[in-house]
Amino acid sequence: MKVLIEELLIDGIRASRRIRRKIVGDPALRAQTLVQEATTVLAAAGLRPHGDESPPRLRLAERTDAGALISFVELERDVVVIKTAGSPSARASLDREARVLHALADHPGLASFRRLIPAVLAEGVVDETSYVVISAVPGTAGSTFLRHPALRRRAILAAARAARDLHTRTGRTRAIGVGDVDRWTKDPLRRLARAIQSPPSGALIAGVEQELREGLVGREATIGWIHGDYWFGNVLLSPNASAVLGLVDWDLAEPAALPSCDLVHLAVMSRAIAGRSQFGDVVTNLLDGSGWPALDREILEAGGVRFQDERHERSVLLITWLRHVAANLAQSADYSRRKVWMRRNVDEVLRSLEVTHRTPSRVSGNPDRAPDQARRRRQPDRSTRSHPGTEPSGRRVLG
Secondary structure (H helix, E strand, O other): OOOHHHHHHHHHHHHHHHHHHOOOOOOOHHHHHHHHHHHHHHHHHHOOOOOOOOOEEEEEEEEOOOOOOEEEEEEEOOEEEEEOOOOOOHHHHHHHHHHHHHHHHHHHOHHHHHHHHHHHHEEEEEOOOEEEEEEEOOOOHHEEEEEEEHHHHHHHHHHHHHHHHHHHHOEEEEEOOHHHHHHHHHHHHHHHHHHHOOOOOOOOHHHHHHHHHHHHOEEEEEEEEEOOOEEEEEEEEEOOOOEEEOOOOOOOOEEEOOOOOHHHHHHHHHHHHHHHHOHHHHHHHHHOOOOOOHHHHHHHHHHOOOOOHHHHHHHHHHHHHHHHHHHHHHHHHHHHOHHHHHHHHHHHHHHHHHHHOOOOOOOOOOHHOHHHHHHOOOOOOOOOOOOOOOOOOOOOOOO
């Protein structure tokens, strides 16, 4: 009987794959396919009540650039999130997130903070399709509040305080070593070097690596768990935006990293979305000397970020940018082929680094002190969608 059940489950996954390839534009048939796949996974995971033959109610399905499918399914009185992946990059992402969630569940310092973190309910593989079933956390995506001026500041500061809570509970203060910087930068720098086509890329990458070592090694800093992709799309808040109810998408989290990266990422992403620009546009302007606006400074302060000097500030900005760009390149090879995305998120940042290596500028300084060529402000590219690349999860809602 067990073999027969496994064969039925495998046939179910295979059938849904065939249907998904054939059915492109019919929302009803696509929904039917997604329900079938959710039913198959829930059966494999042992999460369907015995004898229950009614199909699960599918609330929402999203596809990531890495190829993972995320389905929100009503199960009895609860909602669970099913993540399935067939491609190597999507499977790696699922595996990373499951390991992170298990580690956070066992962390002795998190206590009540765990209510914000999804729990792994089941995981496994059926017919080369990896799946993870996790609990759904409540709340409204923080990006919703960016469109409401009265709630925007409250939501951003609530997100910053939640990040600080995570960092305080899991971090400890010590000196940053060469090994730390290498661990944080080696793989992202290699990925960035492969994506850059220009001949002097080797020298540029070496310059970034040297600057990060000189700016960080030997400094006293809090080292602990970071979310790794901390922006409003991954923060769920209460209806009045006063409290964070959940944090999702933990696949880029790290246990021994710089907490300030989470807050800088939140500030840069929030400004990029509000300005309908790119992550790299904001980074370039900061490198060129534009300085942090008042709300961004509030975000950093609420999150417990204290820069020791301008070199420290610049180094944290650079490593946050490097993580962001490398994560997108790892998620999908398409990013390296998107000329506008590469130009605004990679090329112009590296060009600003070249300028400031020759003529040092101040990240937190006055724009009037920056070189003339560095004072330009990036404007939204109207030939692309609103803010391509400012969504690290790369998600789109399936029709």
